[in-house]
Amino acid sequence: MKDKISIIGAGLVGSLLAVILKQKGFDVQIFEKRKDPRKSGAAGGRSINLALSHRGIRPLRVAGVYEKIEPYLIPMHGRMMHDQAGELTFQPYGKEGQFINSVSRAQLNELLIESAEEAGVEVFFDHKCGDINFDSNMLHFEHGKEMKSDLIIGTDGAFSAIRKKLQFTDRFNFSQHYIEHGYKELEIQPKENTFRLEPNYLHIWPRGNFMLIALPNADKTFTCTLFFPFEGNPSFSTLKTKADVEAFFEQYFKDALELIPDLSEQFFTNPTSSLVTTKCEPWHKNRSILLGDAAHAIVPFYGQGMNSGFEDVRLFVELAEELDWNWDKILPLYSSRRKKDADAISELALHNFIEMRDHVADPDFLRRKKLESQIQEKYPKEWIPLYSMVTFSDIPYSEALKLGKLQKKVMDEFLELKESEVNYDQVIQRFNALKKGD
Amino acid sequence: MKDKISIIGAGLVGSLLAVILKQKGFDVQIFEKRKDPRKSGAAGGRSINLALSHRGIRPLRVAGVYEKIEPYLIPMHGRMMHDQAGELTFQPYGKEGQFINSVSRAQLNELLIESAEEAGVEVFFDHKCGDINFDSNMLHFEHGKEMKSDLIIGTDGAFSAIRKKLQFTDRFNFSQHYIEHGYKELEIQPKENTFRLEPNYLHIWPRGNFMLIALPNADKTFTCTLFFPFEGNPSFSTLKTKADVEAFFEQYFKDALELIPDLSEQFFTNPTSSLVTTKCEPWHKNRSILLGDAAHAIVPFYGQGMNSGFEDVRLFVELAEELDWNWDKILPLYSSRRKKDADAISELALHNFIEMRDHVADPDFLRRKKLESQIQEKYPKEWIPLYSMVTFSDIPYSEALKLGKLQKKVMDEFLELKESEVNYDQVIQRFNALKKGD
Numbered sequence: 107m108k109d110k111i112s113i114i115g116a117g118l119v120g121s122l123l124a125v126i127l128k129q130k131g132f133d134v135q136i137f138e139k140r141k142d143p144r145k146s147g148a149a150g151g152r153s154i155n156l157a158l159s160h161r162g163i164r165p166l167r168v169a170g171v172y173e174k175i176e177p178y179l180i181p182m183h184g185r186m187m188h189d190q191a192g193e194l195t196f197q198p199y200g201k202e203g204q205f206i207n208s209v210s211r212a213q214l215n216e217l218l219i220e221s222a223e224e225a226g227v228e229v230f231f232d233h234k235c236g237d238i239n240f241d242s243n244m245l246h247f248e249h250g251k252e253m254k255s256d257l258i259i260g261t262d263g264a265f266s267a268i269r270k271k272l273q274f275t276d277r278f279n280f281s282q283h284y285i286e287h288g289y290k291e292l293e294i295q296p297k298e299n300t301f302r303l304e305p306n307y308l309h310i311w312p313r314g315n316f317m318l319i320a321l322p323n324a325d326k327t328f329t330c331t332l333f334f335p336f337e338g339n340p341s342f343s344t345l346k347t348k349a350d351v352e353a354f355f356e357q358y359f360k361d362a363l364e365l366i367p368d369l370s371e372q373f374f375t376n377p378t379s380s381l382v383t384t385k386c387e388p389w390h391k392n393r394s395i396l397l398g399d400a401a402h403a404i405v406p407f408y409g410q411g412m413n414s415g416f417e418d419v420r421l422f423v424e425l426a427e428e429l430d431w432n433w434d435k436i437l438p439l440y441s442s443r444r445k446k447d448a449d450a451i452s453e454l455a456l457h458n459f460i461e462m463r464d465h466v467a468d469p470d471f472l473r474r475k476k477l478e479s480q481i482q483e484k485y486p487k488e489w490i491p492l493y494s495m496v497t498f499s500d501i502p503y504s505e506a507l508k509l510g511k512l513q514k515k516v517m518d519e520f521l522e523l524k525e526s527e528v529n530y531d532q533v534i535q536r537f538n539a540l541k542k543g544d
Numbered sequence: 545m546k547d548k549i550s551i552i553g554a555g556l557v558g559s560l561l562a563v564i565l566k567q568k569g570f571d572v573q574i575f576e577k578r579k580d581p582r583k584s585g586a587a588g589g590r591s592i593n594l595a596l597s598h599r600g601i602r603p604l605r606v607a608g609v610y611e612k613i614e615p616y617l618i619p620m621h622g623r624m625m626h627d628q629a630g631e632l633t634f635q636p637y638g639k640e641g642q643f644i645n646s647v648s649r650a651q652l653n654e655l656l657i658e659s660a661e662e663a664g665v666e667v668f669f670d671h672k673c674g675d676i677n678f679d680s681n682m683l684h685f686e687h688g689k690e691m692k693s694d695l696i697i698g699t700d701g702a703f704s705a706i707r708k709k710l711q712f713t714d715r716f717n718f719s720q721h722y723i724e725h726g727y728k729e730l731e732i733q734p735k736e737n738t739f740r741l742e743p744n745y746l747h748i749w750p751r752g753n754f755m756l757i758a759l760p761n762a763d764k765t766f767t768c769t770l771f772f773p774f775e776g777n778p779s780f781s782t783l784k785t786k787a788d789v790e791a792f793f794e795q796y797f798k799d800a801l802e803l804i805p806d807l808s809e810q811f812f813t814n815p816t817s818s819l820v821t822t823k824c825e826p827w828h829k830n831r832s833i834l835l836g837d838a839a840h841a842i843v844p845f846y847g848q849g850m851n852s853g854f855e856d857v858r859l860f861v862e863l864a865e866e867l868d869w870n871w872d873k874i875l876p877l878y879s880s881r882r883k884k885d886a887d888a889i890s891e892l893a894l895h896n897f898i899e900m901r902d903h904v905a906d907p908d909f910l911r912r913k914k915l916e917s918q919i920q921e922k923y924p925k926e927w928i929p930l931y932s933m934v935t936f937s938d939i940p941y942s943e944a945l946k947l948g949k950l951q952k953k954v955m956d957e958f959l960e961l962k963e964s965e966v967n968y969d970q971v972i973q974r975f976n977a978l979k980k981g982d
Contacts, residue, residue: 273720274703276722277722277774279721279722280719280720281718282711282716282717282718282719283717283719284714284715284716284717336715380714380715
């Protein structure tokens with residue numbers, strides 16, 4: 107009989123992990139504090155959408171569930187910037203044919219839970235974990251049930267109950283840090299059953315210290331998200347009346363305002379939510395381990411929250427297989443190897459907010475993008491832009507972060523030259539020299 | 545009728561605060577989860593001693609309790625370094641007549657609880673706070689009692705129950721970070737009713753990556769503390785047998801070993817404890833606030849944990865008086881003003897560990913100390929060494945940290961000269977220029 111594995115949290119990461127571990131022959135069960143979303147109709151609420159890309163797709167293929175998910179994806183080939191006059195500018199995400207995919211979180215979660223059940227995983231909803239004993243591997247649920255397992259995996263998100271218990275064990279490092287911005291979701295309805303904006307792009311209204319974005323949904327709506335400071339002027343605290351909200355959108359997001367006739371109703375009905383980064387270490391204790399947001403919750407600005415969680419699943423299973431499923435070896439090694447990559451994507455995600463809300467509309471940024479695309483054209487193997495390393499490759503995040511810093515250094519140097527004076531061979535030589543010196 | 549104030553935690557900071565607030569006429573009560581230490585005999589256990597200095601003494605005087613405490617203090621005029629051969633070197637802490645004071649935590653705590661009760665404060669022991677409602681200012685204790693207050697102050701230490709509740713409110717930033725070293729206390733008994741080491745010093749055995757220190761107690765014992773890594777070689781993990789411990793002390797702390805005949809018994813009886821730094825922000829929510837370790841727990845290496853907590857009390861009460869006891873103004877202003885100083889002493893305390901365990905025995909450090917004492921002699925008002933700013937002044941910690949960094953920069957420059965070439969007027973001019981440029 108193979109080991110009994112208990113997964114806490116039937117979110118995206120937990121459900122996918124369950125599918126794969128069940129396929130490997132383990133006795134897998136998931137405990138989820140919420141009700142079954144397929145019955146409670148969570149998918150019928152507001153649409154939260156995510157951007158699925160390479161690192162997320164790969165483990166979905168490993169699990170054999172990608173084909174089932176593909177029909178629900180809407181490709182986004184790049185950023186479509188909206189300036190204050192409503193003029194549009196397109197920035198591709200990568201090379202021709204490279205794109206990210208807008209997908210509904212609720213839809214994807216339901217498909218993954220379904221896949222887990224089809225694979226033979228038992229999913230227990232309405233099971234809130236009340237306590238965990240890290241010595242005896244015993245889980246205690248709030249309604250009295252107990253469960254002993256060979257391995258406990260906490261995939262219960264940014265406010266993980268398992269991590270909360272770890273936090274009060276000795277020598278557990280932990281931080282939670284909120285940024286000064288919150289967000290609010292707003293919906294653009296279709297018109298005569300067609301999208302109101304071009305669907306195959308991630309739309310951005312960059313406005314310096316704040317921004318609006320819009321991602322397409324399969325039902326031809328767009329989910330807009332306003333990322334905006336809680337305090338200061340303007341901020342959530344200064345938009346007190348419907349007139350305030352409309353005047354603000356009139357000034358900064360005129361073309362979006364026209365697409366949301368019930369803007370101020372939505373604004374005051376939908377919640378204002380906060381954005382947190384959490385870090386902790388170690389991720390494991392004895393036979394328990396955290397994966398995904400439970401281990402490393404990040405801000406959403408690189409579109410890597412789910413993708414990094416899915417990559418956790420792939421790397422964890424690959425290492426486990428390599429170490430012949432010896433959990434006592436796997437858990438500490440996985441944690442210590444993966445930690446630096448989680449820290450790196452955490453940093454990249456915070457930084458990308460500044461890029462999205464501010465730099466994308468900046469002439470210097472555009473010159474840099476142009477220089478970079480020319481370097482890449484001449485040296486497609488030697489020079490992969492940072493965004494592409496993060497989004498379209500398996501290069502460890504920490505390596506991508508390091509290389510991205512060197513690329514920035516090289517570009518800073520060559521941006522001082524006139525465009526006609528740039529020698530691309532020299533650029534790549536300089537980059538290679540910096541990499542070696544590192 | 546004046547406001548009802550509930551203080552959670554009858555430790556050092558809570559008890560002192562209670563005395564002062566009661567003297568101001570408030571209806572003050574303290575809730576403490578432990579039993580009354582005067583009855584349970586906590587003072588009879590191992591001696592943990594602290595170093596009381598200027599910032600701690602000042603609010604004790606404000607409360608009128610310093611005279612009561614003074615007889616229990618043992619002045620320490622400087623560091624007495626023990627090298628591996630047992631040779632001693634003295635480094636004064638400040639100018640002639642400046643010293644810090646070794647005091648028993650248990651003794652001091654009992655005196656402060658007694659003072660609170662004498663002032664008319666009700667102290668409820670065996671009252672563990674189970675929950676707090678930040679909107680209604682209602683405290684819920686584990687045995688069912690409830691208490692509504694106008695102001696709730698959490699002085700319940702590094703693992704504060706009040707802070708734990710704040711942590712799960714939105715937009716509360718928090719971190720806990722453990723250093724790689726732990727500590728173990730050991731006791732040196734008196735011989736024929738006399739101290740076995742010179743009592744008026746803080747004894748240090750600096751050994752690079754680890755150290756032993758010893759502070760005198762009123763009963764003529766010394767409490768030694770070994771600060772030592774948990775892992776690596778040597779570390780707590782490599783000292784497995786009595787023979788290991790004795791060989792280790794024989795090699796590194798020979799003169800101390802001779803004073804602790806039952807060393808290895810003590811070593812395996814006494815616990816190995818960890819060392820944490822906690823930070824959080826904001827310290828307040830509505831009518832609740834954290835003070836002392838609950839707001840900012842630090843490592844003990846600058847001897848400022850208790851002193852910074854007592855200074856919190858003084859600054860909080862001074863600001864409250866200035867703002868006419870308007871809590872809604874006081875709490876946010878106190879938090880935002882004091883936070884940078886808490887962060888500064890936190891950084892200084894971590895850094896001082898490296899100085900104590902390593903640098904104090906370093907020739908470069910000694911040259912620097914000598915240069916500094918000469919500068920100070922010529923410019924006693926313009927140049928106050930960092931240790932003195934922290935220990936013997938009211939200069940805000942953040943200001944001391946900033947000035948200390950400039951002093952280091954100046955000394956780095958002048959240390960390149962021969963001793964005879966140093967012009968002290970130039971030194972002070974350079975320092976003043978850096979201060980202005982800042």
